[in-house]
Amino acid sequence: MRARRTLATTLARVSRRGLHGGPFGAAGAAGAVDEPPTEFFESIRALGGEHERFAEWLHARVSADETARGGRRNVHPAVTAARVPGMGVGLVARRPVRAGEIVLRIPRDAYAPLSATHALAAAKAKAPAFVDHAAKVAASMGAPELATHAALALHVLFELGDPRSEGFAYLATLPGLAGKASPSVPLLWTPTQVATLRGTPTHGRVLRRAKFVSDAHAALFGSGGGGGVPLEKFAWALSSVLSRAASGDRMPYAFLPGVDLLNHGGVDANCELSAVKLAPGGNEENVTWGDVEVTCVKDTPAGEQLTISYGDESDNCRLLRLYGFATRGNVHDRRTIELRLTGDALDAWRAPRRWGPGIDAARRAILRLHGLPRLTAEFEHVDAGAGLDDREVGGSNPGGAAVFRDPTLPRPETIDDDEEEEEEEEEPSRRRASGKEGEGEGTDAVRWRCVVAHPSKPFPTVARAADSSTPAAHAASDAATVLAATYGVPPSVLLASLRVHLLTGFEPAGPDGAEPDPRRPISERNEAAARAVLGEASERALRGMNAALRPGAGVDDAAGFELDELDAERAGAIQKELKSGEDWCASVMNLRRGQEEILEELLRHSR
Structure with missing residues (x-):
């Protein structure tokens, strides 16, 4: 109930600001149309910081598309952005939304400069030798998709390096480096934060992924300084790609500004994404995609979040590693x-x-x-x-x-x-x-x-x-x-x-x-x-989970390898992190508790 009241308060505060002030009138951003802004863009601006510039940037592109297409609405009047306790920013229904209604439409011109297709084309034009090198590195590491991921990650870094670039206003709103902004994924955590996962299968997977990214960085840029791209920034950009960009049979591989404000609802999600194929092409890589649409799939009452699925059967391990959060009582654990x-x-x-x-x-x-x-x-x-x-x-x-x-x-x-x-x-x-x-x-x-x-x-x-x-x-x-x-x-x-x-x-x-x-x-x-x-x-697994956080040696039973021995000081630091109360820490506790519930049920059946 507290979360619901918080959302209601936020919505009321945004509504009182009115829709006709701010940067969205005729004298606003270049390309903006001369009409009152929707509640959606005003609520994004109200988030403050980099979101103010992003709201102006997105409104200009969406409203220009609306004008070009005869005044059609790309944003449902009920949609608004708000901070959701424990979930960062989300999209909320300000009033009821019916199943079948399009709640958000992002025109191709808004996301195309932030797509893998655009990033690869730009890379081939500017540095064709590096593109070939990246493809060879990815193949040698047994992960051919890495070449595309890396191209989009580097595109993100280059765009952020120039405040005048096409995607800067949006990319500047992405979560920051190494846990300095929440949420962040375990790949960017400090060693002590990662150690809070000891005794869970997630711990070994996080360590292996970190080693893979480090090896890939050295192979792509050389081990003597990263060719101007530090490992920390490369890891952050790659994590941003894997956690924020959309992809799939019905979707272009691209960042989708505005759409990525939708939080995870799993099998209970009330919205779904789709995109129109403008030109089928010979294979999926050559497909030309049109607008991306978010469609409501079930009637949603006022005050409820609008959500999509980040993976219908995603367990907390996957959610935490990829997206930086884990949910309590996840039935898919x-x-x-x-x-x-x-x-x-x-x-x-x-x-x-x-x-x-x-x-x-x-x-x-x-x-x-x-x-x-x-x-x-x-x-x-x-x-x-x-x-x-x-x-x-x-x-x-x-x-x-x-x-x-x-x-x-x-x-x-x-x-x-x-x-x-x-x-x-x-x-x-x-x-x-x-x-x-x-x-x-x-x-x-x-x-x-x-x-x-x-x-x-x-x-x-x-x-x-x-x-x-x-x-x-x-x-x-x-x-x-x-x-x-x-x-x-x-x-x-x-x-x-x-x-x-x-x-x-x-x-x-x-x-x-x-x-x-x-x-x-x-x-x-x-x-x-x-x-x-x-x-x-x-x-054995339950004992291992507990012993892994205490002073002494331990074994990650699920992964089958010995853990570094903890001294009293480091064990104390880990326990302190677990009591910090931050969002990432709450997710770790959700993950650990879900694992314990499974093992306790297994133990019950053994008696």
Whole structure:
């Protein structure tokens, strides 16, 4: 309620200023039309600072387009900008907006100078040798999209270097460097701020991304000073591109002034973006895009934020790394864990030694019968190179998760590993299995890396068990595997899958007198082993999250590497940062709490 009152107060204050004063009349900015400004531009100006110049800049372009097109409205009269507690600036409905109404239209002339197409064309005209060099560097690093990202990032820096440039008025409103303005992404945080992520999967991904950007900077500009482009500025510009520019099948790759004031609403977003293709072109790179429109997709009452989706299934890890925020109670949260099979569980997994290949066939049949996902056995951890993926630039991309395979099937010498962090931002790694797939020979334990979903995330289940030999049963198991690989798997489904993989040949028959029912306790030994595996994994991860912030050494269990040892002074500094109350800190706490909720639910299922 406090946020709602704050918005109402802001809107009332902006409305009292009136619409006819300020720089938006006939004597205002060059190109402005002689008509009263809309509430939208006046509310942007009221934000103060660089936003005053930006409001004038945007109004001139939008109103000029309106005049050129016969006076059509590019801004819905209900739309206004306001500061939203904990979310920076957002767009709000000053009065009800109906589904289907266009709330904001940005003409091509306003965003084209801030597009990747324009940046690449300018770079090729001014420095063709560097463009070729960047393409070779990107290819050598396994991230060909880096060349385009870098071109747009450098364009941003060059535009900001000249106050008279086409995009300066807009670009000057972007969040500043290294946490000096909120929000900022972890790539720009101080080492102590980054250390607040210790014990979470996000920590390792942030470190890998920082190393990738540093390596890319050195390869692009040389290690002796960055060729006039400091690493700090390059990292900031690249982060701005990845977090603020839009892209996708229905969108040009460009900064969209005004549109980027819309905050993230996820699957509950009440608006969506689209753009018209003026000329289809031979491929997506040659498409000519027209105006970008924000359309309301559901009736929105007065006082509510207008939001879009930054990724319908984005977990807090992705939101924080890309956009600098994490939401509380994110139902799409996921947590990578490692299940280690030892003792009775390892003996059960090696049941084919005693019972032959028939037990493997039974395991696969039960997985299909109940539409359960398959697991992948991992024998060693190898960190992949941390590339950048253009799928992270705007659009709706939930990212991937752990691969689920039947560990009893023949395994090639190398496989493509589409784990969550590689799917979102890294090249698929190549892993080599040491030991035989079916028995785990040559290793003291079998390890499964899985992604566990937030307990509030529903996971589709098969309406009724199907004959395991039918195509429908195969399809149900495959569908469950895809869902688990994309969105993670809830603890209850993970436990059921684990029970199947630990069948020993002594399991009691299921209700149909044939295969056991993996959703219910099986044999006493099997049940104890399966629950012990879940309990050990969740306890280890929970202990690791807490220990990682205390003095001493630690291990990032989800990433599988040792953490730098903390002394008392540094541990104290980290704790102080966590109590700062700043927006970035609140997001870290949201992320950590979401991870704990997943592990606590996993622990509950192990008891």
